[in-house]
Amino acid sequence: MQINVSQESMQARAQLRKKLRVARRELSSEQHEDAAKRIVLQLNALPFLNEGTTIAGYLVNDGEVNLKYYINSVWQASSKKRFTLPVLHPVCKGHLLFLSYKPNTQLIWNKYNIEEPVLACKNVVPVTQCDVILMPLVGFDNKGNRLGMGGGYYDRTLSFTQRQIGSHSPPKKRRPKLVGIAHDIQEVDALPIAPWDVPLDAIVTPTRTLHFTNS
Numbered sequence: 001m002q003i004n005v006s007q008e009s010m011q012a013r014a015q016l017r018k019k020l021r022v023a024r025r026e027l028s029s030e031q032h033e034d035a036a037k038r039i040v041l042q043l044n045a046l047p048f049l050n051e052g053t054t055i056a057g058y059l060v061n062d063g064e065v066n067l068k069y070y071i072n073s074v075w076q077a078s079s080k081k082r083f084t085l086p087v088l089h090p091v092c093k094g095h096l097l098f099l100s101y102k103p104n105t106q107l108i109w110n111k112y113n114i115e116e117p118v119l120a121c122k123n124v125v126p127v128t129q130c131d132v133i134l135m136p137l138v139g140f141d142n143k144g145n146r147l148g149m150g151g152g153y154y155d156r157t158l159s160f161t162q163r164q165i166g167s168h169s170p171p172k173k174r175r176p177k178l179v180g181i182a183h184d185i186q187e188v189d190a191l192p193i194a195p196w197d198v199p200l201d202a203i204v205t206p207t208r209t210l211h212f213t214n215s
Contacts (some may be wrong), residue, residue, distance in 0.1 A: 010193040020139045023185050024063035035183055036066040040208035043070050043134075046202070046209065049178055053133030056084045056098050056176070059107075061114045062149075064136040065181050075103060084125045086153070087116045094196070096157040097129060099123045109122060112151075127157060130176040135200070137180045144200045144212035145191040146180050158198045177201045184208075 018078050028037075043049055055074065060066040074081050082100060089095040099105075107115040117123065127133075135154055135159040139147035145158045148154060161175045180203040187205075 009192045009194070013147065013194070014101050014150070016188065016192070017138050017147060020147070020186055020188075021062060024138070024183060027063065027183065027185070033067060035206040035209070036069050038206065039065050039067070039181065040070045040073055042204045042206065042209055044073070046179075048203075049132050049179070052177070053080060054082045054084065054125060054130050054132075056086065056103075056125075056127075056130045057137050058086060058134065058181075059115045061112070061136070065183055067134065067181065071101075075120075082125070084130060085117055086157075087119055088112075089155070089157075090094040092117060094156050096153050098125045098127055100125055127176065128174040129137060132177045132179060133158070134179050134181050137182050137186065137203075139186050139191060140180055140182055140200075140203050140209060141188055141191045143190075143205065144210070145193050145197060146200050146203075147191050152196065155196050155198050159196070161198060179204055181205075 049055065053086065057067050057071060058064070060068070071083060074083055083102070084098040085097040085101040087099050089097050097119075099119070101117055108118055110116050127130040135146070135148075137146045137148055163179065178198065178200045181197045182198045182203060182205050184205045184207055199212065201212055205214075
């Protein structure tokens with residue numbers, strides 16, 4: 001089925017994305033460092049995150065909130081928890097794989113100049129095995145909508161988490177909790193959404209957490 005989105009809506013998304021990326025990058029190094037530390041407190045207060053054993057995250061790029069302190073705290077706190085990172089899928093164009101991430105994991109730069117683990121089949125973690133996925137975003141609103149970088153990688157990879165149109169049945173595959181990570185300045189009153197956008201269960205900023213009921 002072909003999904004049509006108006007050119008006006010796509011232009012509005014592109015303009016908003018550009019504006020918010022500039023604002024994010026203009027934060028000072030002190031503000032970025034403070035956000036990285038504060039986000040740990042917010043994430044540690046989430047029961048479902050503390051209970052999860054497999055957590056997917058990301059490595060910072062383009063002014064996103066840095067998860068370095070949170071990732072280190074996970075490694076130090078429990079040997080039972082497993083952390084994963086997204087990798088550009090080598091076969092399914094526009095999709096992501098998730099690979100195990102440890103302190104000694106070898107990283108390379110992908111085509112977007114983002115670090116990711118070296119691809120090895122033995123380290124692949126199926127997305128349905130992730131209990132929580134911490135996702136970067138460019139913009140968000142108070143309804144749980146997320147505006148990404150525009151590549152659609154997360155939306156395609158996580159499309160299985162959405163109910164089919166006209167269906168009241170939950171997704172057939174195991175659904176991870178989807179958590180957007182953002183600076184407070186990335187919030188807007190309302191996002192111009194598209195049918196393929198995957199809504200979030202929570203959005204966490206350095207100062208607060210918003211919860212939604214999308215599952």
